[in-house]
Amino acid sequence: MSTTLAPHTDAFVKRYLSEEIRAAIEAFYPRYPSRRAVVLPALHIVNERLGYVPIEAVIEIAQMLELAPAQVQDTLSFYHFFPQDKPSGKFKVWFCRSLSCSCREGEVLMDYLAEKLGIHVGETTADGRVSLLPAECLGVCEFAPAMLVNDTVHKDLTKEKIDAFVEMVKAEKLGARG
Amino acid sequence: MSFPVLNYEPVLLANIHKENSHTLAVYEAAGGYRALRKAMKEMKPDDVLATVRAAGLRGRGGAGFPTALKWSFLPKDHPGPIYLCVNADESEPGTIVNRVQMEEDPHQIVEGIILSAYATKSTTAYFYIRYEYPLSCQRMQAAIDEAYAAGFLGKNILGSGYSLDLFIHRGAGAYVCGEETGLIESLEGKRAWPRIKPPFPAVEGLFRKPTVVNNVETMACVVHIIDRGAEWFRSIGVPPNPQDPRDVGSLGPKLFGISGHVNKPGCYEAPLGITARQAIDELAGGVWKGRKAKAVIPGGLSTGLMSYDELDTPLDFAGPLKVGCLGLGTACLIVMDETYSMVDFLYNSCRFYAHESCGQCTPCREGTHWSMMIMERIKAGKGRLIDLEYLAEIGNTIGIIPGTTICGLADGAAWPIKTCIRKFRGELEDYIKRTNPTGYAVEVAVPALTGTNGKPH
Ligand SMILES: Cc1cc2nc3c(=O)[nH]c(=O)nc-3n(C[C@H](O)[C@H](O)[C@H](O)COP(=O)(O)O)c2cc1C
Ligand code: SF4
Ligand code: FES
Numbered sequence: 001m002s003t004t005l006a007p008h009t010d011a012f013v014k015r016y017l018s019e020e021i022r023a024a025i026e027a028f029y030p031r032y033p034s035r036r037a038v039v040l041p042a043l044h045i046v047n048e049r050l051g052y053v054p055i056e057a058v059i060e061i062a063q064m065l066e067l068a069p070a071q072v073q074d075t076l077s078f079y080h081f082f083p084q085d086k087p088s089g090k091f092k093v094w095f096c097r098s099l100s101c102s103c104r105e106g107e108v109l110m111d112y113l114a115e116k117l118g119i120h121v122g123e124t125t126a127d128g129r130v131s132l133l134p135a136e137c138l139g140v141c142e143f144a145p146a147m148l149v150n151d152t153v154h155k156d157l158t159k160e161k162i163d164a165f166v167e168m169v170k171a172e173k174l175g176a177r178g
Numbered sequence: 179m180s181f182p183v184l185n186y187e188p189v190l191l192a193n194i195h196k197e198n199s200h201t202l203a204v205y206e207a208a209g210g211y212r213a214l215r216k217a218m219k220e221m222k223p224d225d226v227l228a229t230v231r232a233a234g235l236r237g238r239g240g241a242g243f244p245t246a247l248k249w250s251f252l253p254k255d256h257p258g259p260i261y262l263c264v265n266a267d268e269s270e271p272g273t274i275v276n277r278v279q280m281e282e283d284p285h286q287i288v289e290g291i292i293l294s295a296y297a298t299k300s301t302t303a304y305f306y307i308r309y310e311y312p313l314s315c316q317r318m319q320a321a322i323d324e325a326y327a328a329g330f331l332g333k334n335i336l337g338s339g340y341s342l343d344l345f346i347h348r349g350a351g352a353y354v355c356g357e358e359t360g361l362i363e364s365l366e367g368k369r370a371w372p373r374i375k376p377p378f379p380a381v382e383g384l385f386r387k388p389t390v391v392n393n394v395e396t397m398a399c400v401v402h403i404i405d406r407g408a409e410w411f412r413s414i415g416v417p418p419n420p421q422d423p424r425d426v427g428s429l430g431p432k433l434f435g436i437s438g439h440v441n442k443p444g445c446y447e448a449p450l451g452i453t454a455r456q457a458i459d460e461l462a463g464g465v466w467k468g469r470k471a472k473a474v475i476p477g478g479l480s481t482g483l484m485s486y487d488e489l490d491t492p493l494d495f496a497g498p499l500k501v502g503c504l505g506l507g508t509a510c511l512i513v514m515d516e517t518y519s520m521v522d523f524l525y526n527s528c529r530f531y532a533h534e535s536c537g538q539c540t541p542c543r544e545g546t547h548w549s550m551m552i553m554e555r556i557k558a559g560k561g562r563l564i565d566l567e568y569l570a571e572i573g574n575t576i577g578i579i580p581g582t583t584i585c586g587l588a589d590g591a592a593w594p595i596k597t598c599i600r601k602f603r604g605e606l607e608d609y610i611k612r613t614n615p616t617g618y619a620v621e622v623a624v625p626a627l628t629g630t631n632g633k634p635h
Contacts, residue, residue, distance in 0.1 A: 039367030078369035
C-alpha cells in the first residue's frame with residue numbers, strides 16, 4: 001500500500017452522484033456563509049433520491065463541501081435517519097410509539113402491522129417494499145394512533161386501516177425508486 | 179375565576195377553517211401583511227421591539243422567556259450579520275400546535291418572522307423544521323415563495339430599504355435539535371450537541387454571530403401585537419401580580435394542543451390562564467368513554483404529571499409550577515384516563531428520553547438509559563420497591579436545574595419520573611408487589627433485562 005492519496009481527493013473519487021444530485025446540492029451553497037451547513041441538506045437530497053446514503057456518497061459530499069469524509073459521517077451517524085447499507089423500502093413507515101399514540105393502542109397496532117408484514121419493527125420486507133420503523137412523537141397526536149408513510153400521515157389508525165394499508169402495498173406495482 | 183372559554187374569539191387560529199387558508203390571497207383578504215406594511219412605513223426596528231416589550235410577550239417555545247428581553251441581549255450597533263432562527267422542530271411528545279399553524283396559516287408565521295427579523299436587525303432568517311412535517315414544509319415553502327414574489331421578502335422590502343432572506347432548513351428526526359444551541363449546531367452541519375452556555379446565542383450563536391432563536395407561535399403573536407397594539411395583547415390572559423415586582427404575567431392568547439383520552443383531541447386557542455379542567459372539558463369535549471382523568475401532562479411530556487385533584491390549576495406560566503410540574507412548557511396536554519397504567523406511562527416516557535439523549539453529559543446519557551432499563555424490568559414483573567428509590571435519585575439529580583447537564587433535555591426526563599413517583603407511588607408499589615410477589619422486597623443488585631422487549635431502542 002504505497003499510495004498516500006487521502007480518500008477525499010479528486011483522484012480517488014470516481015463520480016458517484018449524478019449531475020442532477022450534485023446540482024441540487026450546489027443550489028444550497030448561497031444560503032449559508034459556510035459550506036458545512038450544507039451537510040444536512042445534502043444528506044437529505046441523496047437519501048430522498050437513492051433511499052440511502054452509501055459511503056461513496058458520503059465521500060463525495062465531503063469533497064464537494066470541502067470537509068473530511070469523517071466530518072460528514074460524524075453528522076450522519078448522529079441522526080439515525082440515513083440508512084447506509086441498503087435502500088429503505090419504497091414505503092417508509094414511521095410508526096409513532098410515543099405517549100399520545102401509545103395510550104390509544106398505537107404500539108399494539110405497530111406490532112400487528114409488523115406481524116402482517118412478516119418482519120420485526122425496524123426491518124424492511126424481503127421484497128424491499130416496506131420498511132417499518134419506530135418513531136417518537138410525529139406531532140400529530142390529535143390523530144393518534146398515527147403513522148407517517150413517506151410524506152403522508154395515516155390518522156386514527158385501526159386494525160381495519162392497517163389491513164387496508166397492507167392490501168394497498170401488496171397491490172402496488174414496484175417501479176424504480178423516485 | 180373562570181373564562182368564558184367558548185365565547186373567546188380566536189386570533190391566532192382565526193383563518194384556519196377557511197378554504198385555502200394557507201394561500202397569500204386568503205391571508206391578505208383577512209388583513210394579512212397589514213402589520214408588516216405598517217411597520218415598514220411607520221416604525222423603526224426599535225419601535226417594533228418596544229411594542230413587543232410593552233405587550234409583555236413571553237416566548238411560546240417552552241420556557242416563557244420574555245421575547246423583547248431576549249432580543250435586547252443582542253449587541254448594539256453590531257456590524258452584522260445577525261441571525262434569526264425560527265424553531266419549528268416541535269418534537270416534544272404531545273405537541274402539535276406549530277404544525278397546525280404551518281399547515282393552515284403559514285403566512286401568519288412568515289409575516290411574524292419578517293417583523294421579528296426587522297426588530298432584531300437580522301438580514302437572514304433560517305426556519306428549522308423537523309423532517310417529519312412534510313406538509314408543513316411544503317406549505318411554508320410555498321408561502322415563502324409567495325412572499326418573495328409579493329415583495330415582502332428579499333431586497334428592499336416594500337420600499338423600506340430593509341432586506342431579508344428566509345430559508346427553510348430541514349432537521350433529521352432528533353428531538354434535541356429543538357434545544358436552541360442543538361438547533362444551531364445542527365444548522366451548521368454538525369451533530370446536534372447542545373453548547374455550554376455562556377456564551378449565549380445572542381452574543382455568539384449561529385456561525386459564531388449574534389443569534390436569536392424563537393418559536394413559531396412566538397412569531398405569530400408578534401404579528402397581532404403590531405397590528406392591534408400592546409394594550410390589546412395585555413387585555414388577554416393573566417396580568418402581572420402587583421405584589422410581585424418580578425412577575426411579568428402570562429399575557430395574550432395561547433394555543434393549546436390536547437390529546438390522549440379525550441373526546442375531541444385537537445389544537446385550540448384560548449387565553450393563557452384557563453384551567454386544565456376547562457381545557458379538557460370545554461375545549462376537548464371531556465374525557466372519553468365517560469371516564470375520569472387520572473393524570474394529565476400540562477405542556478408536553480417534559481412537564482411531568484398533574485393528578486386529577488390538581489386539574490383546577492391555571493395553565494399560565496406560573497400555574498403548573500405550583501403543583502410541582504416543570505412549567506407550562508408547550509401548553510400541549512396529554513390526558514390519561516383512570517384505566518391507564520402509570521407503569522406504562524413511565525416506561526414510555528423513560529424510553530423516549532433514553533432514545534433522544536444526545537449522550538454528551540454522563541448524568542443524562544446514563545440516567546435516561548438506566549431509568550428506561552429499570553422501568554423495563556418493572557413492567558416485565560421483576561421490579562423491586564427499591565427501584566423507585568433509584569428512579570427518584572435519577573430524577574432528582576439529572577438536569578440543568580440540579581446543575582449536572584448542559585441542556586434541559588435531562589430536566590425533561592426527570593420531571594415525569596419525579597412527579598410520577600411523588601403523585602402515583604401507591605399505584606407503582608401495588609404493581610410491583612402484585613407482579614413480583616416473591617421478589618419485590620429484594621434489595622441486592624439484580625441484572626438488567628436486555629433489549630426493550632426484543633425491540634430496537
Ligand atoms: C430538549 C429541548 C427541546 C426543545 N424543543 C423545542 C422545540 O421543538 N421548539 C421550540 O420552539 N423550542 C424548543 N425548546 C426550547 C428552545 O430551546 C428555546 O427555548 C425556544 O425555541 C425559544 O423560543 P421562544 O423564546 O420563542 O419561546 C426545546 C428545549 C429543549 C431543552
Ligand atoms: S442534557 Fe442530555 S441531551 Fe442535553 S446536552 Fe446533555 S446529554 Fe445531551
Ligand atoms: S404521540 Fe404519536 S404523534 Fe404525538
